[in-house]
Amino acid sequence: xxxxxxxxxxxGRILASLIRxxxxxxxAEDALQEAFAAALAQWPAQGPPQNPVAWLITTARHKAIDQxxxxxxxxxxxxxxxxxxxxxxxxxxPLDWLRLIFTCCHPALAPEAQVALTLRTICGLxxxxxxxxFLVPVPTLAQRLVRAKAKIRGAxxxxxxxxxDELAKRLDTVxxxxxxxxxxxxxxxxGAELVRADLCKEAIRLGRLLVELLPAEREPKGLLALMxxxxxxxxxxxxxxxxIVLLEDQDRSRWDRVKIAEGAALVVQALRGRPLSAYAVQxxxxxxxxxxxxxxxxxxxxxxxxxSVLVGIQPSPxxxxxxxxxxxxxxxxxxxxxxxxxxxxxxxxxxxAARADLLRRLGRHAEAAAAYRQALALVTNTAERRFLEWxxxxxxxxxx
Amino acid sequence: xxxMLLCCFDEGRWAAMPxxxxxxxMQEYDEFLQSIVKSGHFRASAxxxxxxxxxxxxxxxxxxxxxxxxxxxxxxxxxxxxIIECQDLDEALAIAGRIPTLRVGGxxxxxxxxxxxxx
Numbered sequence: 001x002x003x004x005x006x007x008x009x010x011x012g013r014i015l016a017s018l019i020r021x022x023x024x025x026x027x028a029e030d031a032l033q034e035a036f037a038a039a040l041a042q043w044p045a046q047g048p049p050q051n052p053v054a055w056l057i058t059t060a061r062h063k064a065i066d067q068x069x070x071x072x073x074x075x076x077x078x079x080x081x082x083x084x085x086x087x088x089x090x091x092x093x094p095l096d097w098l099r100l101i102f103t104c105c106h107p108a109l110a111p112e113a114q115v116a117l118t119l120r121t122i123c124g125l126x127x128x129x130x131x132x133x134f135l136v137p138v139p140t141l142a143q144r145l146v147r148a149k150a151k152i153r154g155a156x157x158x159x160x161x162x163x164x165d166e167l168a169k170r171l172d173t174v175x176x177x178x179x180x181x182x183x184x185x186x187x188x189x190x191g192a193e194l195v196r197a198d199l200c201k202e203a204i205r206l207g208r209l210l211v212e213l214l215p216a217e218r219e220p221k222g223l224l225a226l227m228x229x230x231x232x233x234x235x236x237x238x239x240x241x242x243x244i245v246l247l248e249d250q251d252r253s254r255w256d257r258v259k260i261a262e263g264a265a266l267v268v269q270a271l272r273g274r275p276l277s278a279y280a281v282q283x284x285x286x287x288x289x290x291x292x293x294x295x296x297x298x299x300x301x302x303x304x305x306x307x308s309v310l311v312g313i314q315p316s317p318x319x320x321x322x323x324x325x326x327x328x329x330x331x332x333x334x335x336x337x338x339x340x341x342x343x344x345x346x347x348x349x350x351x352x353a354a355r356a357d358l359l360r361r362l363g364r365h366a367e368a369a370a371a372y373r374q375a376l377a378l379v380t381n382t383a384e385r386r387f388l389e390w391x392x393x394x395x396x397x398x399x400x
Numbered sequence: 401x402x403x404m405l406l407c408c409f410d411e412g413r414w415a416a417m418p419x420x421x422x423x424x425x426m427q428e429y430d431e432f433l434q435s436i437v438k439s440g441h442f443r444a445s446a447x448x449x450x451x452x453x454x455x456x457x458x459x460x461x462x463x464x465x466x467x468x469x470x471x472x473x474x475x476x477x478x479x480x481x482x483i484i485e486c487q488d489l490d491e492a493l494a495i496a497g498r499i500p501t502l503r504v505g506g507x508x509x510x511x512x513x514x515x516x517x518x519x
Contacts, residue, residue: 108489155512156401158488166490 003039010053011124013092016100017057020093020159022064025121025149031067035060054090097122098161098213101206105174106157113148114177120145123202133196134184171214175223175279178206182227186234187381200231211266222270222280228263229286232256244387248295260290278314281306300330317345325354333358349378353388356395365395402443402513403492404483407499408476409506411450417504428500436484441495443483451477476507483513 185199328336356371
């Protein structure tokens with residue numbers, strides 16, 4: 001394994017252990033940075049050590065002690081350095097990784113700070129990479145990280161996995177951060193920007209670790225399933241020019257069967273037991289889409305039923321919109337159209353877009369065109385705009 | 401580590417509440433305070449008169465100004481505070497979450513107190 005790959009895979013786990021040992025985010029980060037630099041200088045000539053992870057932890061720990069020693073000399077008030085640093089261990093402890101993610105996703109931190117801190121410390125992404133992925137200036141992102149770390153230190157946000165009754169509540173925040181990272185990468189894949197596709201990969205990696213480290217919890221399984229099932233179709237969502245390809249027109253032979261199988265198996269586990277989580281139900285819907293041999297063979301009735309369950313768990317007009325579309329496909333377009341008219345979602349382009357689509361399918365082209373124009377007035381994403389314009393042209397083309 | 405719990409609520413809403421409900425909340429408040437004294441978290445507390453009795457002092461262009469009322473017109477007003485000793489923020493948040501006024505629209509701001517050694 002080369003050093004870059006090692007950094008990618010082990011950074012968060014090593015950092016988590018170091019933070020516990022030295023009880024200071026910045027000190028641990030600096031020390032680990034120095035340890036990687038030392039590895040870069042020494043390994044090519046001397047060959048990598050037998051256990052690279054242990055080497056990095058030991059080296060980083062020594063760097064941290066050096067740093068503490070320098071600080072102690074500066075302020076002279078601290079004389080017992082050994083007491084400041086927990087006893088040496090050179091294996092990353094899984095519990096440390098969990099502690100770190102719960103600290104990074106602490107609800108006392110602003111959501112955007114939770115995301116930035118998670119990507120920086122757990123995933124080892126650079127400040128520049130995160131800033132680019134979220135389209136914010138580097139100084140803004142850096143400032144966000146500094147403030148979050150200052151709050152962790154100053155307000156003493158604990159470095160602990162919450163106890164049983166708190167765990168479920170706090171886990172919600174962690175999962176929300178992971179899903180946000182995934183969605184940021186997924187929604188942006190229209191732009192085909194590589195950094196952003198990496199966000200999907202990172203989110204899935206985080207999801208896997210949560211499933212592994214919290215085996216008794218069903219929600220992480222639901223979320224991982226959902227992400228895998230979406231990600232399995234990522235490559236077919238746009239064509240070579242970056243234009244949107246609808247689910248029904250996607251080349252199903254290019255879907256990632258391994259991810260779909262893994263996701264579907266997780267859905268089954270996530271749906272076991274009550275209460276059902278929103279992630280599990282959404283994953284079940286995604287699984288039905290992913291497993292349909294063709295668009296025409298999609299089990300819309302089952303999907304509509306699952307959306308009804310989802311409305312119960314997570315009532316929102318957007319979920320009702322999806323439910324109406326599924327009912328349109330299962331029970332008839334007019335039926336769905338009538339349901340759409342009961343939904344109040346001002347300013348959301350997908351409502352008129354869904355109406356337009358049902359009207360187009362019904363052959364009511366003039367009404368469809370009006371609805372596409374409404375959607376176009378609201379849409380912001382370029383790829384979606386292009387798609388709606390293409391549809392509008394299709395329904396306004398003179399009949400041949 | 402010490403934390404200050406700044407207890408804020410909408411004074412108008414409090415004033416409009418039925419007397420029986422106010423009594424109920426105040427009684428629960430006494431129980432809450434006794435419980436944090438007993439558990440050893442309590443350091444200090446104060447209940448404030450409403451902002452109608454507040455006076456604000458400030459300086460403008462080098463001139464001392466005295467005005468009637470609180471320094472900021474907000475929906476919620478500071479009604480009291482507690483200082484508690486806790487292990488970490490989670491412990492402080494758990495205690496803040498037990499304050500009875502939360503159920504009648506109150507909000508609690510939790511702020512770490514700067515230790516004397518860092519002042």
